Amino acid sequence: MNPWLEAIGWLGSILVVLSLTQARVLRFRWLNLTGSVIATVYNAVVGIWPFVAMNAAIALINVYWLWRLHRTRHDAATYEVVEVAPDDAYLLHVLRTHAEDIAHFAPAFAAVPGDGERRSAFLVQRGDETVGVVEVGDAGNGTGVVLLDWVSRRFRDFTPGEFVYRRSGVFAAQGFTRLLVPPTARADERYLTRVGFVPADGGWIHPVTAEA
Known part of the structure; x- marks a missing residue:
């Protein structure tokens, strides 16, 4: 396997794991989104389609929650x-x-x-x-x-x-x-x-x- 491709795969995994250590909600979502997008691309290139589907779904979930968090961060109805x-x-x-x-x-x-x-x-x-x-x-x-x-x-x-x-x-x-x-x-x-x-x-x- 191409060592650069493998390094990208490891980077995606590291970011997903790192996101789970974050106490801040917004930081967790951005790191998890970045890691899941990288993992989606990596698994698509190597042809592991179940992991493509899983990571793509995680990425979409993160996008949804980031949209909601940013939409309500200055909303008086939220706080x-x-x-x-x-x-x-x-x-x-x-x-x-x-x-x-x-x-x-x-x-x-x-x-x-x-x-x-x-x-x-x-x-x-x-x-x-x-x-x-x-x-x-x-x-x-x-x-x-x-x-x-x-x-x-x-x-x-x-x-x-x-x-x-x-x-x-x-x-x-x-x-x-x-x-x-x-x-x-x-x-x-x-x-x-x-x-x-x-x-x-x-x-x-x-x-x-x-x-x-």
């Missing part, structure tokens, strides 16, 4: 934002469960608010699954400081936290006129720009309006 108390038992359970991952993005974040500390907390839900948490602290003078904007690994490619910032009315109702991401935060600038933050002295600013 629900639920405001909860900052000491809500379920919220604290989520924060404890994912404490190690959260600490990577917000090492200074404390799950339990301090005495007298005012916070707003939001769960981002996809059906009955919690996919993200956003917490904002009151710094006074109408400024809310984003203490945490965390998304679970599975949905990290979809940035569901954006739906919290779309609901400016919930922040206005609590007296905030702007949200601040401090310069010390480990923030993704592309994400901040997409959800409405603008660079300013002292970090990134998101103006708050009274819109619902």
Whole structure:
């Protein structure tokens, strides 16, 4: 057998196996699609038709799910934002469960608010699954400081936290006129720009309006 052809066959198999190690939904689908397409072509060339049919079917399934995932990634009907108390038992359970991952993005974040500390907390839900948490602290003078904007690994490619910032009315109702991401935060600038933050002295600013 042609060694280059055999190498292509191995590449397809490796990508399919590698895809199964991915926690992120979108990354899994793209790797699995690439591997199954390569495997389809390889098996067609060598004439193993049952594997051609199987891998072609897997590729079509991946295309379908990628279409659905991309179609709904910015759809407000797909994600629900639920405001909860900052000491809500379920919220604290989520924060404890994912404490190690959260600490990577917000090492200074404390799950339990301090005495007298005012916070707003939001769960981002996809059906009955919690996919993200956003917490904002009151710094006074109408400024809310984003203490945490965390998304679970599975949905990290979809940035569901954006739906919290779309609901400016919930922040206005609590007296905030702007949200601040401090310069010390480990923030993704592309994400901040997409959800409405603008660079300013002292970090990134998101103006708050009274819109619902």
